[in-house]
Amino acid sequence: MKVFLERLADIQVRHSQKVIVGSVLVTALLATGLPSIQLETDFQSSLPDDLGPIETQDKVESEFRSSSSIIILFQTNDESKEDSFVSDVRSPDMIRMQKDLEEELSSETIVGNVRSSASFFTEVPGSKEEVKRVVEASGSGDQLFNRDFTATQMYVSLEEEMSEENIRKATEKINKNLEQTPKQPGIDITVTGNPVIRTDIGDTLVDDSVTTISIASVLILGLLTLTRGRVYGPITFVPLFIGLIWTLGTMGHLGIPLTIATIALGAMILGLGVEYGSFITERIIEEKDERGSVEEALRSAVPTTGLAILGSSTTTIVGFSALLIASISFIRDLGLTLSIGIALTLVSALVITPSLILEYERWSK
Template structure:
């Protein structure tokens, strides 16, 4: 097989180069389709019973949750709840949201159920808010799920089941943009939950890949310049870059995501690629030397 390929390459060198360039360009276009993945399907086989059962459960009762934690010495104030209501208004039009549970949603539900008593809906004064939240000075039991203690309360944003990573990222970015834009002095806020952790992991993976590729490129240029004493000493580096582009581009065309597991392939690909490229170029140089001596 290799001999047949060698004969074709030697017989049609220009055409072979042309088709190779076309293939590399097509593979390079596929790089745009590459995406990071950190979901459950990267850890468990999607066709397994466990994964399918979990997927069915998420479709019925919602998927992962994003938690917004509020910390304040004076927690259940009108200012804090209005700030929290701003988050609810920002996210309520997003189709990826399954449900939102917070002190605000509970207050709004109480206002709707008691429309005669609270005709204005969401309370406009602290006194009205206190009447809805407290009963004889004690926190109403309905708020115990979202009010942890006197200093902490939470907003639970549950996503739809099987929500894509891109959709999770959109929700997280909308949430972070609101918190950056609408700063609140009376409370400290923190955003957490598995979707947030996965988003941070994907971002870290992207930065790690860029750093790894850049550092590997610099090291290979230095090593090849010092150790590989031949003409076109940086040619193996070009060969490896083409191989990396081809591999990543093929992953893009086939919609194969980059995961924490598949990232381990790139150091191996670079290491083996530069090794084989050097050996191939060296062997080619030896054969050219033999032909020149025979002449």
């Protein structure tokens, strides 16, 4: 391995610009995977399929769609000051509104089935007593109404796969139809259900991921600048951030999803990988001060310090690789992405950092 690192150092000394250009091209290529990063917010899908309760729950959801429907909640507002406001959701006016909404939603290609209290009627009932009688006869009142009849639900299932993209499309269609449907006074309407919660979690995951990466980047860059100076600090940070881009791009290309477990991946990679470039930079500076030549400093630092951080990173990767035997999929994904991230930040530190230092020293002379 030391011979390989010596050859790497020789290539960096003779072709530092080509190394930098090649790294930029690799970064651009891997960055194309960033838009392909998938969100996985369905916790149950990450659980082992061979567990009895999980198999039963999957069967129940498949047969009855108990948690795979988008729910539209119609609820009376006690504080409403509108005239003729609805205080009982068994009102014929409520049935009329739900029936109109059912017809509109059923015409949407992405919607598979719509079910509400209006489904029991072919025509709008003439009185609240008729609504009560039909609902009681159906035996499904408990599924659609609460106990005091101040709230009722409409279940909307999708025609296509319950993916994040399809859920968002369906929710958008539902909200659009709700805006166009005449509302009853005193009724608040909310779109909810497990699928909608999943998309909200997905948005939170993305926001938190961007926030944690941004904060970690600013803090690490600031600390590197304080400890390494305003030149060598950014030089050390750039390969680290490139390694992060390589990691996230690889996730997109390999189809590794962003989950609750991997939400802090970016900050973790930055925190764990910063030492590799930092050690390389410090050693090159020390060797340059002793030898007076940045080329000789690089030829000495890369094989020695590179071998040390290679051993350190290997033990870290082996430790994270143990997570690959976990039975829960998002734990396996965490182990895989951390292992990939450590390996790629190591490569970027060994390959890019010395080349950047060499080019800066040559330019500054």
